[in-house]
Amino acid sequence: MLTPQQLDRAVGAVTASAAGDALGAAYEFRAPVLPPTPITLHAAPPWGLGEWTDDTSMAVPILQALARGRSLDDSAVLASIVGEWIGWCRSAKDVGLQTKAVLAGIRHVTEDDARASARAVHDQAGRSAGNGSLMRTGPVALGYLGEGQADALAAAARRVSELTHFEVDAGDACVVWSLAIRSAVLGGTAELRAAVGALPGARAAVWHARLDAAEAVLPWELPANNGWVVGALQAAWSALVHGSSLREVLELAVRAGNDTDTVAAIAGSLAGAVYGAAALPAEWVAVLHGWPGDEFRAFGAAELEALVRRAVGAPVAE
Numbered sequence: 570m571l572t573p574q575q576l577d578r579a580v581g582a583v584t585a586s587a588a589g590d591a592l593g594a595a596y597e598f599r600a601p602v603l604p605p606t607p608i609t610l611h612a613a614p615p616w617g618l619g620e621w622t623d624d625t626s627m628a629v630p631i632l633q634a635l636a637r638g639r640s641l642d643d644s645a646v647l648a649s650i651v652g653e654w655i656g657w658c659r660s661a662k663d664v665g666l667q668t669k670a671v672l673a674g675i676r677h678v679t680e681d682d683a684r685a686s687a688r689a690v691h692d693q694a695g696r697s698a699g700n701g702s703l704m705r706t707g708p709v710a711l712g713y714l715g716e717g718q719a720d721a722l723a724a725a726a727r728r729v730s731e732l733t734h735f736e737v738d739a740g741d742a743c744v745v746w747s748l749a750i751r752s753a754v755l756g757g758t759a760e761l762r763a764a765v766g767a768l769p770g771a772r773a774a775v776w777h778a779r780l781d782a783a784e785a786v787l788p789w790e791l792p793a794n795n796g797w798v799v800g801a802l803q804a805a806w807s808a809l810v811h812g813s814s815l816r817e818v819l820e821l822a823v824r825a826g827n828d829t830d831t832v833a834a835i836a837g838s839l840a841g842a843v844y845g846a847a848a849l850p851a852e853w854v855a856v857l858h859g860w861p862g863d864e865f866r867a868f869g870a871a872e873l874e875a876l877v878r879r880a881v882g883a884p885v886a887e
């Protein structure tokens with residue numbers, strides 16, 4: 570059983586990611602926004618005030634599976650998550666190009682078919698390391714908080730990533746971020762360097778150098794290509810390293826510009842696990858909402874929290 574502080578951090582891994590997603594939605598595909606210009610939560614059509622985007626929408630089916638007590642080690646569970654994504658994709662306001670191509674190429678809704686489609690999209694494009702699997706990895710760690718489950722988490726994070734993203738960088742990113750989320754929920758600190766150490770030696774050296782580069786500068790001083798999973802992780806990590814509160818981390822992530830909602834969703838999944846859901850500004854939590862709700866606030870922070878509580882076996886108020 571988690572302590573109240575651990576539970577707050579587990580909730581934060583999901584709700585702070587959703588908050589970063591909603592905060593960044595209004596700034597997507599634009600130039601960096603430098604201080605002292607404030608970052609504000611505001612509506613920007615098609616996104617309403619506090620509305621999250623595809624990043625959180627794709628994380629929700631993973632969280633729902635865990636809330637139902639299912640294991641991500643189960644191929645049938647992964648297939649059901651893919652099925653939920655395909656259904657969501659039909660009416661979604663935005664779907665990443667790579668993810669859309671992979672979901673469209675799935676003939677039978679199975680893990681094997683998803684992986685085959687991801688491979689085919691990779692072979693056609695010559696690359697597939699977009700940030701679209703890292704953006705949804707926040708809930709994965711919640712299924713592996715028990716003692717000695719770090720290795721199982723690493724395997725599951727890569728497997729869930731590979732449902733849509735074939736390239737090894739995408740899987741690596743999901744592994745290290747998920748392990749860091751786990752360490753933050755359990756112990757209150759993001760042990761990202763230790764997580765990188767879990768990768769095979771040559772891969773670990775590459776990622777340590779990438780973290781060195783991210784730590785040396787502010788998010789908006791990094792290269793603009795944060796649609797790439799490596800650039801997105803670097804911008805999110807820079808925001809975590811340089812921010813001193815949950816709010817500041819999310820604002821710094823949005824300041825990076827370009828794929829702002831995804832960078833802030835990624836930053837939020839780890840920063841929320843460090844600072845806890847209680848550190849989110851109340852005025853953001855009050856308006857947070859998105860799919861699978863179809864009306865304003867039909868599905869919001871309270872619903873996300875209830876799912877997290879079920880996922881980690883904590884009591885849920887009826």
Ligand SMILES: [Mg+2]
Pocket residue numbers: 622623624663830831
């Ligand atoms: Mg998005």
